[in-house]
Amino acid sequence: xxxxxxxxxxxxxxxxxxxxxxxxxxxxxxxxxxxxxxxxxxxxxxxxxxxxxxxxxxxxxxxxxxxxxxxxxxxxxxxxxxxxxxxxxxxxxxxxxxxxxxxxxxxxxxxxx
Amino acid sequence: xxxxxxxxxxxxxxxxxxxxxxxxxxxxxxxxxxxxxxxxxxxxxxxxxxxxxxxxxxxxxxxxxxxxxxxxxxxxxxxxxxxxxxxxxxxxxxxxxxxxxxxxxxxxxxxxxxxxxxxxxxxxxxxxxxxxxxxx
Ligand SMILES: Nc1ncnc2c1ncn2[C@@H]1O[C@H](COP(=O)(O)OP(=O)(O)OP(=O)(O)O)[C@@H](O)[C@H]1O
Ligand SMILES: [Mg+2]
Numbered sequence: 001x002x003x004x005x006x007x008x009x010x011x012x013x014x015x016x017x018x019x020x021x022x023x024x025x026x027x028x029x030x031x032x033x034x035x036x037x038x039x040x041x042x043x044x045x046x047x048x049x050x051x052x053x054x055x056x057x058x059x060x061x062x063x064x065x066x067x068x069x070x071x072x073x074x075x076x077x078x079x080x081x082x083x084x085x086x087x088x089x090x091x092x093x094x095x096x097x098x099x100x101x102x103x104x105x106x107x108x109x110x111x112x113x
Numbered sequence: 114x115x116x117x118x119x120x121x122x123x124x125x126x127x128x129x130x131x132x133x134x135x136x137x138x139x140x141x142x143x144x145x146x147x148x149x150x151x152x153x154x155x156x157x158x159x160x161x162x163x164x165x166x167x168x169x170x171x172x173x174x175x176x177x178x179x180x181x182x183x184x185x186x187x188x189x190x191x192x193x194x195x196x197x198x199x200x201x202x203x204x205x206x207x208x209x210x211x212x213x214x215x216x217x218x219x220x221x222x223x224x225x226x227x228x229x230x231x232x233x234x235x236x237x238x239x240x241x242x243x244x245x246x247x248x249x
Pocket of ligand 2: 037158162221
């Protein structure tokens with residue numbers, strides 16, 4: 001079983017919020033997309049959602065879709081008011097300087113082995 | 114049990130609060146998590162359509178023993194061609210919504226996929242009422 005804490009180092013992640021869930025949230029896979037309704041329709045419970053979107057609606061979608069975390073790729077950051085909402089809703093937010101393609105490749109290697 | 118919500122037009126910060134409130138109520142009632150997820154997704158899409166396309170509106174939720182009925186009512190421009198609007202990929206979302214990740218043209222198809230029944234009543238220049246039924 002892969003947990004959130006196991007992907008932090010390989011994916012060069014900074015934890016923006018939700019540190020307390022790293023040791024308990026299971027990662028079942030990953031999904032990369034920047035169209036919200038598409039994500040709602042396709043992402044599976046427990047998947048890492050990789051995106052370059054960082055508006056407050058991203059948090060609502062992650063809650064609805066029951067993602068294991070939001071992973072902001074390509075050095076995208078999230079402003080404090082949105083992070084506050086993520087804390088409130090219990091969503092972990094990570095960020096990485098890696099391009100989305102690289103992040104997917106590394107995650108697939110971790111989860112599918 | 115009945116719940117009422119006001120949905121404010123173009124308010125992207127609070128968008129989703131009606132579906133989130135409904136999710137909480139269903140969770141407290143001990144409804145199955147799968148049914149709750151379907152109801153929350155369908156209602157979120159309907160709510161966001163009112164926010165983005167119709168200048169806001171309101172939502173009425175009625176919870177019964179074996180299903181929930183969700184009605185999202187707006188006084189927006191109406192939908193000229195419902196069949197076209199229901200197609201995956203069709204969207205007239207403005208740029209400001211697209212920049213935030215909306216506008217895939219997947220909202221109405223998502224509602225259909227997640228509900229047991231949906232109906233759209235719409236009149237050009239007067240508004241749209243979307244009724245969704247989710248069985249538990
Ligand atoms: N309440 C409404 N009032 C007026 N037009 C609407 C309403 N709901 C939907 N529409 C029309 O139907 C189209 C398709 O809606 P749908 O929810 O499927 O996609 P979207 O909202 O454009 O994008 P997405 O939901 O993927 O972010 C909209 O672009 C809009 O033209
Ligand atoms: Mg929509």
